Amino acid sequence: MVHSFSSSHGDPFVAAFAERMLTHVTRPFYDMLRQWIYDGELSDPYHEFFVHEPAPSQDRPSSVDPRRAPATSVWEDKYTLEENMIPSIITDDFARKVFLIGKSLNFIRYGCGDSAWVEAYCKDASRELHYGDTATLEISIDKAYKTTMARLIDLMDNKFQLFEHLKALKKYLLLGQGDFIALLMESLSSNLDRPAGSQYRHTLTAQLEHAIRGSNAQYDSPEVLSRLDARLLELSHGEIGWDVFTLEYKVDAPVDVVFTAWASKQYLQVFNFLWRIKRVEFALGSTWRRCMTGARGVLANVDGESGREWKYARCCIAEMIHFVNQLQYYILFEVIEASWNQLQAAMVKPGATLDDLIEAHTRYLNAITRKGLLGSAKSSPTGSREDSFTSQLHYILKTMLAYKDVVDGLYSFCVAEFTRRQEKSTRFETQKRRDPGVDDDDLRSPSPNPNPSTAAQKLLNPASNHPGRAESPFPLSTSALNATAALTTGDSVLPALRQRLNDLSKDFRNRVNVLLGDLMVQPDADMKFLGTVMNFNDVYSPRKRRRERVGKTPGTVKEKAKVADDKTHEKKTQEGHEDGKP
Numbered sequence: 001m002v003h004s005f006s007s008s009h010g011d012p013f014v015a016a017f018a019e020r021m022l023t024h025v026t027r028p029f030y031d032m033l034r035q036w037i038y039d040g041e042l043s044d045p046y047h048e049f050f051v052h053e054p055a056p057s058q059d060r061p062s063s064v065d066p067r068r069a070p071a072t073s074v075w076e077d078k079y080t081l082e083e084n085m086i087p088s089i090i091t092d093d094f095a096r097k098v099f100l101i102g103k104s105l106n107f108i109r110y111g112c113g114d115s116a117w118v119e120a121y122c123k124d125a126s127r128e129l130h131y132g133d134t135a136t137l138e139i140s141i142d143k144a145y146k147t148t149m150a151r152l153i154d155l156m157d158n159k160f161q162l163f164e165h166l167k168a169l170k171k172y173l174l175l176g177q178g179d180f181i182a183l184l185m186e187s188l189s190s191n192l193d194r195p196a197g198s199q200y201r202h203t204l205t206a207q208l209e210h211a212i213r214g215s216n217a218q219y220d221s222p223e224v225l226s227r228l229d230a231r232l233l234e235l236s237h238g239e240i241g242w243d244v245f246t247l248e249y250k251v252d253a254p255v256d257v258v259f260t261a262w263a264s265k266q267y268l269q270v271f272n273f274l275w276r277i278k279r280v281e282f283a284l285g286s287t288w289r290r291c292m293t294g295a296r297g298v299l300a301n302v303d304g305e306s307g308r309e310w311k312y313a314r315c316c317i318a319e320m321i322h323f324v325n326q327l328q329y330y331i332l333f334e335v336i337e338a339s340w341n342q343l344q345a346a347m348v349k350p351g352a353t354l355d356d357l358i359e360a361h362t363r364y365l366n367a368i369t370r371k372g373l374l375g376s377a378k379s380s381p382t383g384s385r386e387d388s389f390t391s392q393l394h395y396i397l398k399t400m401l402a403y404k405d406v407v408d409g410l411y412s413f414c415v416a417e418f419t420r421r422q423e424k425s426t427r428f429e430t431q432k433r434r435d436p437g438v439d440d441d442d443l444r445s446p447s448p449n450p451n452p453s454t455a456a457q458k459l460l461n462p463a464s465n466h467p468g469r470a471e472s473p474f475p476l477s478t479s480a481l482n483a484t485a486a487l488t489t490g491d492s493v494l495p496a497l498r499q500r501l502n503d504l505s506k507d508f509r510n511r512v513n514v515l516l517g518d519l520m521v522q523p524d525a526d527m528k529f530l531g532t533v534m535n536f537n538d539v540y541s542p543r544k545r546r547r548e549r550v551g552k553t554p555g556t557v558k559e560k561a562k563v564a565d566d567k568t569h570e571k572k573t574q575e576g577h578e579d580g581k582p
Contacts, residue, residue, distance in 0.1 A: 023131045029087065030129040037098055037144050038126040040105025040118055042079065050085040051099055053078065074111050075257045075354070079103050089131070094138075097145050100353060104148045107354075111254040112155050121147065149353050156354070160255050161223065163347070166361075168224045169249055169259075173271045174336055174368075175278065177217055184211035185282050192241030196232070199241045204230040208247075227251065242279050247271060257354065258361050266365040273374055273390070274331065280397045281324045287404045288317055290411060298418045299411075306414055309498055313407050316505045320400050323512065323534060327393075330530045331372045338526075339367040371526055389518065396511045403504040410497050509540065516542035 032049045035041055042053055054077070079099070086095045109115045125144060129137060156162040171177040187207045191199065208230045212218055217225070233244040246268060251259045291299070291314055299310055346352070346360035369375055373389035512534070519531035520542055535542065 026089070026131045030131065033098065034126065034129045036102035037105075037141065038122045040102050040107075040109055042102070048085075050082050050087070050095055051102060052080050052082045052085075054080060074254075075103070075107055078106070094141065097141060100355070101141070101144050101148050104152045104354065107254070107257075108148075108152055108155065111257070112152075112159070114151075114155060117151065121151075146351070149351065152354055153352065153357075156255070156258075156357070162255055162258060162357075164221070164224060165227075165249075165251060165255055165259070166343070168220070168227070169267060170336070170340060171217075171220075172228055173247055173249055173267045175271070175274045175332065176336070177215065180211055180215040180217040181278060183214050184208065185278060187211060188241075188245070189282065192245055194241055196235045196239040196241055196244045199232055199244065201230070201232065204232070204245065242276075246275070258358055263361065263365055266369060269374060270368055270372065273372070273393075274328075276394075276397055277324060277328055277331075280400050281321070281328065283401060283404050284317060284321050284324065287407050287411075288314075288321065291317070291407070294411060294414070298415050306410075306417075306494065309410065309494070309501070310414075312505075313410065313501060316403065316501070316508075317407065319539075320403065320508065323396075324400070326530070326534050330526075330533070334526050334529070335368055335372045339364050339371075342367075371524060373527075389515070392511060392515050392518070396508065396515065399504055399508045399511065403501070403508065406497060406500045406504065410501070413493055413497065513540050513543050516540055517544045520544065 029048070032042075032044055035043050036049070036051060042049065042051055044051070044053075079102070081096065081099045083092065083095075086092060090098075105118055105121075109118045125140075125147070127140065129140070172180070175181050184207065187210055188204070191203060191207070208228070212225060212228075227250045229248045229250065231246060231248050233246055235244055249267070291310070295310075299307075343360055343364040346363075347357055349356070373393060375389070516531045516535055519527050521544060522528055531542065534540070
């Protein structure tokens with residue numbers, strides 16, 4: 001009210017008196033303001049200023065040393081803006097600018113360790129502030145704001161290499177360095193096929209260093225490469241090395257004000273997802289090369305029936321490779337590269353503050369996880385976690401690996417058959433030379449398979465050929481294993497392999513149809529474009545699913561109860577019992 005008297009009262013005497021009185025009354029406030037915007041220190045023993053420093057017990061446990069608090073806590077939690085304490089003589093925007101200036105100076109002094117610059121800046125720019133000189137105050141605040149923000153961004157960029165760390169995370173954790181990732185996967189493939197319990201960190205680290213030396217990653221700065229490390233996730237029963245291997249990029253203060261714990265989890269989640277896709281691409285590529293090489297050798301001599309199976313298997317593998325390639329292209333280019341360009345534009349914007357950088361980086365990670373099919377279950381049409389894009393892609397990738405294992409079994413079967421025929425032909429020629437009068441039918445009579453069931457099971461589940469390798473994620477059912485054990489000749493393995501290939505290919509197509517149907521109803525244009533690219537020739541038939549809202553639609557509960565009763569009645573009828581109802 002007194003401020004309104006000095007600024008808008010009609011009586012000059014009252015206005016002058018109010019201004020003289022406010023000049024003395026507001027002197028402590030302007031002293032605190034001057035110390036805050038020029039020195040970055042808060043001197044408010046009676047809690048009269050609109051900037052508040054919470055007690056340590058309010059934000060973090062008393063057992064944590066405040067001097068060792070992470071940079072994120074120093075920037076976000078050390079000081080707060082109390083809006084209800086902002087005096088009427090300044091506006092809210094002016095108060096927020098003042099708050100950011102002092103917080104930045106404090107962070108430069110204690111978080112970045114550049115107290116010498118803060119002291120020099122205080123000595124050069126500090127001046128007396130008093131009530132009534134509004135124009136001078138606004139000029140001082142604007143100048144201090146620009147100088148402080150420019151110094152803080154310069155320190156984060158040049159001294160602490162913030163942008164270099166962002167590029168390194170994109171290259172190594174988001175698989176932007178293609179030659180490094182390809183060499184790392186090739187060198188680790190034999191180790192990661194073994195169970196997770198037999199993995200050793202020093203072996204993984206040695207392979208990581210080998211991949212760095214053999215790729216263009218060797219030309220990165222030693223500061224960046226020293227932060228890259230290989231580690232293992234928490235082990236679970238039945239997992240193999242592929243399931244627990246991950247890369248880690250270590251950052252420390254004050255850069256962790258941008259790379260928070262939440263951001264590290266997001267990078268880890270994206271890397272594990274992309275690494276899984278790369279693994280499937282590597283496995284399918286290896287099988288495809290084996291098939292193409294064998295087509296000019298062993299597979300060229302198989303009979304007509306096996307030849308048809310190989311033609312169908314090669315078509316299905318090519319279909320899976322196309323799916324994986326389009327998925328990779330979408331995530332790496334349409335999602336990550338586009339989000340990266342937006343992040344760069346936000347960071348080089350003139351007048352950007354550290355809060356702007358943090359917000360831009362948060363938007364960058366959110367865009368990658370949401371558009372990169374790693375969002376929450378709310379992105380699925382039905383709202384079920386099992387129907388989320390991450391879950392759907394997980395099962396599709398598992399189906400691909402299972403199909404690859406069966407194709408490897410089919411290849412082993414053909415090689416064994418080819419070897420058997422070659423050995424039989426060699427024995428026939430040798431016997432003919434020794435005894436020209438022997439009957440050809442006696443020489444060509446097939447020899448029984450010494451253990452057909454064991455051989456068949458190895459072909460149907462190639463993982464059993466490697467003691468240290470986990471079984472296929474889609475093992476044969478009990479009935480199929482019993483049927484396999486009942487085989488009497490090695491030739492009976494082929495129908496079982498054919499059935500297995502057909503089942504997996506149908507499962508793959510069904511899951512892709514559901515995925516494409518979910519992509520069609522997404523509001524994001526890029527996600528719809530992914531479905532169009534994957535089905536560019538209309539080979540799939542996308543299926544749209546309706547959203548289920550149990551308990552909200554009239555009759556839903558009754559209809560489900562009726563279906564359950566019908567199933568129970570049918571089961572009892574099959575067992576020959578009566579339910580006692582008409």
